[in-house]
Amino acid sequence: xxxxxxxxxxxxxxxxxxxxxxxxxxxxxxxTGPASSAPPASATQSAAASIGxxxxxxxxxxxxxxxxxxxxxxxxxxxxxxxKETTNANGGINVGGKHYLVATKFYDDESNAxxxxxxxxxxxxxxxxxxLLGPYGTAPTLQVSxxxxxxxxxxxxxxxxxxxxxxxxxxxxxxxxxxxxxxxKGLIEMAAAQSPRATTVAILTADDPFSVxxxxxxxxxxxANGLQVVYYAKYPxxxxxxxxxxxxxxxxxxxxxxxxxxxxxxxxxxxQAKELGFSPTAFGFSVGPSIPDFQTTxxxxxxxIFGGSQWTADLKFAGDDLFKTPANYNAVYLxxxxxxxxxxxxxxxxxxxAFQKAIEKAGSLDAKAVRDAIAKLDFISFYGQIxxxxxxxxxxxxxxxxxxxNGKKATVWPPDVATAKPLxxxxxxxxx
Amino acid sequence: xxxxxxxxxxLLQGFIFALIGLGFSMVWGILNIINLAHAxxxxxxxxxxxxxxxxxxxxxxVALPLIMAILFVVGYVIQSRVINxxxxxxxxxxxxxxxxxxxxxxxxxxxxxxxxxRQTKPFYANVSASxxxxxxxxxxxxxVVVVITLTVLLYLFLDRTRTGSSIRAVGQNRVxxxxxxxxxxxxYALTFAISAALAGAAGTLLSTTSAFSPGSFGVFxxxxxxxxxxxxxxxxxxxxxxxxxxxxxxxxxxTYALEEREVVVFAIVVFVLIVRPTGLLGREGYR
Numbered sequence: 001x002x003x004x005x006x007x008x009x010x011x012x013x014x015x016x017x018x019x020x021x022x023x024x025x026x027x028x029x030x031x032t033g034p035a036s037s038a039p040p041a042s043a044t045q046s047a048a049a050s051i052g053x054x055x056x057x058x059x060x061x062x063x064x065x066x067x068x069x070x071x072x073x074x075x076x077x078x079x080x081x082x083x084k085e086t087t088n089a090n091g092g093i094n095v096g097g098k099h100y101l102v103a104t105k106f107y108d109d110e111s112n113a114x115x116x117x118x119x120x121x122x123x124x125x126x127x128x129x130x131x132l133l134g135p136y137g138t139a140p141t142l143q144v145s146x147x148x149x150x151x152x153x154x155x156x157x158x159x160x161x162x163x164x165x166x167x168x169x170x171x172x173x174x175x176x177x178x179x180x181x182x183x184x185k186g187l188i189e190m191a192a193a194q195s196p197r198a199t200t201v202a203i204l205t206a207d208d209p210f211s212v213x214x215x216x217x218x219x220x221x222x223x224a225n226g227l228q229v230v231y232y233a234k235y236p237x238x239x240x241x242x243x244x245x246x247x248x249x250x251x252x253x254x255x256x257x258x259x260x261x262x263x264x265x266x267x268x269x270x271x272q273a274k275e276l277g278f279s280p281t282a283f284g285f286s287v288g289p290s291i292p293d294f295q296t297t298x299x300x301x302x303x304x305i306f307g308g309s310q311w312t313a314d315l316k317f318a319g320d321d322l323f324k325t326p327a328n329y330n331a332v333y334l335x336x337x338x339x340x341x342x343x344x345x346x347x348x349x350x351x352x353x354a355f356q357k358a359i360e361k362a363g364s365l366d367a368k369a370v371r372d373a374i375a376k377l378d379f380i381s382f383y384g385q386i387x388x389x390x391x392x393x394x395x396x397x398x399x400x401x402x403x404x405x406n407g408k409k410a411t412v413w414p415p416d417v418a419t420a421k422p423l424x425x426x427x428x429x430x431x432x
Numbered sequence: 433x434x435x436x437x438x439x440x441x442x443l444l445q446g447f448i449f450a451l452i453g454l455g456f457s458m459v460w461g462i463l464n465i466i467n468l469a470h471a472x473x474x475x476x477x478x479x480x481x482x483x484x485x486x487x488x489x490x491x492x493x494v495a496l497p498l499i500m501a502i503l504f505v506v507g508y509v510i511q512s513r514v515i516n517x518x519x520x521x522x523x524x525x526x527x528x529x530x531x532x533x534x535x536x537x538x539x540x541x542x543x544x545x546x547x548x549x550r551q552t553k554p555f556y557a558n559v560s561a562s563x564x565x566x567x568x569x570x571x572x573x574x575x576v577v578v579v580i581t582l583t584v585l586l587y588l589f590l591d592r593t594r595t596g597s598s599i600r601a602v603g604q605n606r607v608x609x610x611x612x613x614x615x616x617x618x619x620y621a622l623t624f625a626i627s628a629a630l631a632g633a634a635g636t637l638l639s640t641t642s643a644f645s646p647g648s649f650g651v652f653x654x655x656x657x658x659x660x661x662x663x664x665x666x667x668x669x670x671x672x673x674x675x676x677x678x679x680x681x682x683x684x685x686x687t688y689a690l691e692e693r694e695v696v697v698f699a700i701v702v703f704v705l706i707v708r709p710t711g712l713l714g715r716e717g718y719r
Contacts, residue, residue, distance in 0.1 A: 066539065070547035070647050111647075207691060234691045238651075240642060243441040244686025251434050267549060267643040274558045275569040276437070293549040297643045301558070 062119035067111025079348025138210030158347030446679020453659025455630030461666020477635025507628025664711020
């Protein structure tokens with residue numbers, strides 16, 4: 001009878017109650033506390049600030065550090081941090097002759113758009129940040145943009161590409177990246193220009209605003225380039241059990257297979273397509289192939305696969321910023337983090353670069369003055385041209401196509417920036 | 433032929449779903465705990481399988497018994513040292529406790545192992561046997577053998593051994609079982625440990641079929657819940673049937689109504705809950 005739960009003493013029971021609440025508190029703490037990889041905030045900052053700097057500028061962001069886009073969120077954070085460290089090592093931000101140290105504060109939005117907006121509000125109104133950096137992903141960016149607008153807080157973002165973000169008429173949100181409709185453009189033009197030329201296409205997309213915008217534009221671009229769309233389907237967001245649609249796509253025998261989604265699905269699709277023996281002339285993804293995990297997880301199966309990319313280290317820009325060229329950015333990033341940057345990292349760094357440029361141009365920390373300076377930006381960075389149209393999105397920077405070739409990423413399209421010819425067509429799974 | 437491929441896809445996935453449901457169902461049926469940490473146990477096992485393969489070169493199917501043993505110990509300790517302390521409280525308390533454990537384990541995993549994607553990828557991973565136009569992935573075929581073996585062993589253990597009888601007795605009537613001299617705390621711990629070991633097998637198998645990161649597993653709690661609803665609470669054949677039915681429903685909803693797949697799948701789960709609350713097999717298990 002001893003040890004029976006019917007005989008639990010009150011002391012043990014209260015211990016258990018404490019444990020329950022402790023577990024819950026720690027769960028919540030992990031969810032909303034400041035992200036740990038940011039250096040322990042105020043102490044180091046104020047210590048450093050006292051040496052050679054006239055003040056500190058606090059930049060904040062709510063990023064997906066856990067949840068379905070945790071990987072992409074981590075790349076975003078690393079991009080922001082590299083900008084901060086590089087800027088501080090070079091004298092910080094110069095505002096009318098005064099040098100300001102850059103500090104960052106990050107919260108984890110758990111890949112939840114509503115939470116991202118709540119945390120952005122907290123950053124602005126409780127943490128009193130000076131400027132807002134964008135979250136990861138279109139849905140959170142859309143939510144956060146309305147918070148920025150309400151608080152008249154300038155936000156530059158690098159990871160929300162849907163035009164729905166920029167059709168709200170908002171004045172305070174700017175995106176450095178190319179809009180969603182360009183993600184598949186290069187891929188489709190490339191497929192139409194190869195020999196044998198692709199004539200049919202299957203499109204499988206995640207059912208979120210960004211992915212659907214990409215997929216719908218891919219459908220229109222396919223038709224415009226003379227490809228017949230033989231399969232088009234949306235799957236519930238975050239679904240990675242995709243054997244059913246892949247079996248259906250295989251039945252339609254498309255020459256080009258396009259997926260508009262996220263890293264997790266791109267991995268699942270390649271694995272499940274291999275299992276099911278689905279081998280079109282080419283696989284193309286909007287998100288996935290540019291992220292290192294694509295190759296480290298899929299290994300040899302990553303070869304021959306194409307991805308649309310906002311940026312690659314192969315591009316040739318002579319940037320008017322601390323990083324100067326894509327190749328130099330790549331080297332600095334690799335040295336700092338021991339992995340090569342994905343475009344998600346580069347465009348996050350570019351957000352900081354754009355902010356710095358605008359603040360220095362404005363010569364003031366006034367939100368309205370900085371906002372106006374951002375709107376007028378037009379310069380070449382390591383990331384490409386940064387200039388915003390009247391909606392606040394960067395329509396001036398081109399996108400490229402990458403392909404995994406023999407375990408290495410190569411830029412294969414457009415021809416004027418390509419470092420390698422596309423490997424075309426893709427051989428069947430058995431001979432890769 | 434495509435229809436047959438869809439059936440195969442659904443059934444092959446269904447066996448792994450059944451395994452996930454089996455452990456979940458056992459703890460729910462006997463301990464009356466809705467164990468939201470079940471998915472975290474699957475996650476732990478997936479990482480164990482990955483590190484044993486990537487670091488030591490141990491094949492996941494060889495490592496499977498070891499991983500199950502480790503998860504058994506983890507489960508035993510958690511039940512006997514933590515959950516047993518609140519077993520007399522309402523279902524909500526254990527529900528919250530396991531929810532907290534899940535969040536804790538997932539966030540620890542995220543700190544330790546980051547959000548990088550990984551896959552246990554022996555040479556036969558994602559490779560299929562071909563039968564005509566049909567494709568049968570080797571890892572999923574291996575999983576079928578594992579699931580059937582474990583299901584039979586569990587059935588024999590509960591049906592034929594003294595310890596198994598005591599577990600069933602506790603599930604039927606705690607008070608009577610206590611009066612018969614069964615050590616309830618130990619029986620609880622043993623049941624929870626077996627469930628964790630089954631989650632361990634599921635995690636090992638899943639790590640070979642797809643890429644994962646700490647956030648990939650939460651979905652399996654809802655899946656396990658659905659399998660139990662479909663098959664019937666606390667029944668071994670029920671979990672098997674529930675898993676296979678869920679696999680088929682998921683596959684065919686994905687074929688004919690991909691965009692609304694979740695609506696279709698969960699509408700069916702709710703429908704079964706209303707029309708046959710005891711599950712498709714219509715009987716309660718372990719009795």
